[in-house]
Amino acid sequence: MxxxxxxxxxxxxxxxxxxxxxxxxxxxxxxxxxxxxxxxxxxxxxxxxxxxxxxxxxxxxxxxxxxxxxxxxxxxxxxxxxxxxxxxxxxxxxxxxxxxxxxxxxxxxxxxxxxxxxxxxxxxxxxxxxxxxxxxxxxxxxQPHTPDFPGIDTFAGDIIHTTDWQDGYDFTGKRAAVIGTGATAVQLIPEIARDADALTVFQRTPIWVVPKVDFPIPAPVQNLFAKVPLTQKAARLVNTSLLEALMVFGVLHFKQTKPGNKMAALLAKAHLRAQVRDAGTRRKLTPAYDFGCKRPTFSNEYFRVFNRPNVTLQTSSIARVEPDGIVTDDGHKTMIDTLVLATGFNxxxxxxxxxxxxxxxxxxxxxxxxxxxxxxxxxxxxxxxxxxxxxxxxxxxxxxxxxxxxxxxxxxxxxxxxxxxxxxxxxxxxxxxxxxxxxxxxxxxxxxxxxxxxxxxxxxxxxxxxxxxxxxxxxxxxxxxxxxxxxxxxxxxxxx
Structure with a gap:
């Protein structure tokens, strides 16, 4: 040396x-x-x-x-x-x-x-x-994943990957498609659906979604956290303990605590039933794998999107992309002018x-x-x-x-x-x-x-x-x- x-x-x-x-x-x-x-x-x-x-x-x-x-x-x-x-x-x-x-x-x-x-x-x-x-x-x-669908390089409209977002992009009047239904898509799809004339969601694998208990933290609580840090530490401990129970008992010790895992799946299914009116759509949005195999997520808005008349859920596989749309393996063509890739990471x-x-x-x-x-x-x-x-x-x-x-x-x-x-x-x-x-x-x-x-x-x-x-x-x-x-x-x- x-x-x-x-x-x-x-x-x-x-x-x-x-x-x-x-x-x-x-x-x-x-x-x-x-x-x-x-x-x-x-x-x-x-x-x-x-x-x-x-x-x-x-x-x-x-x-x-x-x-x-x-x-x-x-x-x-x-x-x-x-x-x-x-x-x-x-x-x-x-x-x-x-x-x-x-x-x-x-x-x-x-x-x-x-x-x-x-x-x-x-x-x-x-x-x-x-x-x-x-x-x-x-x-x-x-490391973003960009799928190599046949013909994707011929698409004449805008292609936006969620990791390379165009700030201020206006979906008003657009016929948009989102490929992917992971945690990112769950957050993004309701935002696009509000403005787009038509939105088609291409789903390969449904995701478990449970209710999101979210709320603004009032200024007095923020001030309490700032002045008495022990209170925020206690809030952290409570939340971490809940997450720990979900992770350890629902995922890591599935064999020993299978009923807990099944309860989480039932909660997600109940959330889906309460928010989506059409039974066929609910079936398509229901995962066929156990809760926790794929990272679940929280949302109070995602499922409700599929009740909107301007939103379509497409579960057929994508065969190719053409300059003006996407063709699935059943021969159906969806006309679009904006393609959003919520296709995750490699x-x-x-x-x-x-x-x-x-x-x-x-x-x-x-x-x-x-x-x-x-x-x-x-x-x-x-x-x-x-x-x-x-x-x-x-x-x-x-x-x-x-x-x-x-x-x-x-x-x-x-x-x-x-x-x-x-x-x-x-x-x-x-x-x-x-x-x-x-x-x-x-x-x-x-x-x-x-x-x-x-x-x-x-x-x-x-x-x-x-x-x-x-x-x-x-x-x-x-x-x-x-x-x-x-x-x-x-x-x-x-x-x-």
């Missing part, structure tokens, strides 16, 4: 909430020379990229935020997206992160140098940076990882995951990838709020870097044995989940990778996850 000094202590790829959380923790650990590289033109991650009409969080804002940096001034229980963007900006300022950020900088690949114990990070502008530690915080939903082909990462002994992380099994110790580190912290990794997503995942990983970073200081070391690498043991334990724990004990065959869920494994979620409760992140065996790593 030589003593070549790197350009940075750490390079963090991504300036969303994950990247900022990592930056906060690394600065707490004494690493001050950071570079946070962001391909977009501003910070905020998904809350910067997404700004379509109707955008809001689907986890109550008291929980969908850092526990150590509460915002007492959320306007609603489920805050609109613009407030999440402002919250991200506030965090960047509060923790002095902006000066580390470089925007419009897309990372192409990173390579480990075993002689110098450094990563070299290459960007699309031809530049490179060396760093002691590399953190990937590119998000789970950051997790498993392009997002794990989001750029090429080559570690020790030439291990190329993407092919290694795809040709073998998706795996990461405690959802954050990988064998033969020294000094790499991969925040969006297999088995990393914990609970229903992404902030649970972030804060758990921050605790892992704190424990790991504390041990580096104690040993006067600067390199860590998880052992193959520890990684295998965690993978086996996680796989076994998921046997009781809805993904394997339930019927998910028709869900087309992004929880499943191309091998049919549900390797996105960490199969443990929030409390267990946080405890494990603070108590994992330090000898599960080697140090140098």
């Amino acid at each position: 030589t003593n070549r000094k790197p350009d940075y202590d750490a390079v963090i790829v991504g300036a969303g909430f994950g990247g900022m959380g990592a930056g906060i923790e690394l600065k707490r650990q004494g690493l001050t020379d950071l570079a946070i590289l962001e391909r977009e033109d501003d910070l905020g991650g998904t809350w910067h990229v997404n700004h379509y009409p109707g955008l809001a969080v689907d986890i109550a804002s008291v929980t969908y935020s850092y526990s150590f940096a509460p915002n007492p001034y959320w306007s609603r229980l489920f805050a609109p997206g613009a407030e999440l963007k402002k919250y991200a900006e506030h965090i960047a300022d509060q923790y002095d992160l902006r000066r580390h950020m470089e925007f419009g900088t897309a990372v192409q690949r990173a390579e480990w140098d075993d002689d110098d114990h450094l990563w070299t990070v290459y960007t699309d502008d031809g530049g490179s940076r060396t760093t002691r530690y590399l953190v990937t915080a590119t998000g789970f939903l950051s 997790l498993w082909d392009t997002n794990f990882p989001a750029f090429q990462i080559i570690g020790r002994e030439g291990r190329d992380l993407g092919p290694w995951w795809r040709e073998g099994r998706f795996q990461a110790y405690e959802g954050i580190t990988v064998p033969k990838m020294p000094n790499l912290l991969s925040l969006n990794s297999p088995y990393s997503y914990s609970g229903l709020s992404y902030f649970t995942t972030i804060e758990g990983q921050m605790r892992h970073i704190a424990r790991l870097f504390g041990e580096l200081r104690r040993r006067k070391a600067d390199t860590f690498e998880v052992t193959e044995e520890a990684n295998t043991e965690f993978l086996d334990r996680s796989t076994h724990a998921l046997d009781s989940s809805v993904f394997y004990a339930g019927d998910c065959s028709g869900s087309r869920s992004y929880y499943f990778n191309q091998h049919g494994e549900a390797t996105l979620l960490r199969p443990s409760s929030t409390r267990s996850t946080l405890r494990e992140m603070e108590t994992f065996p330090l000898d599960d790593y080697t140090y140098a």
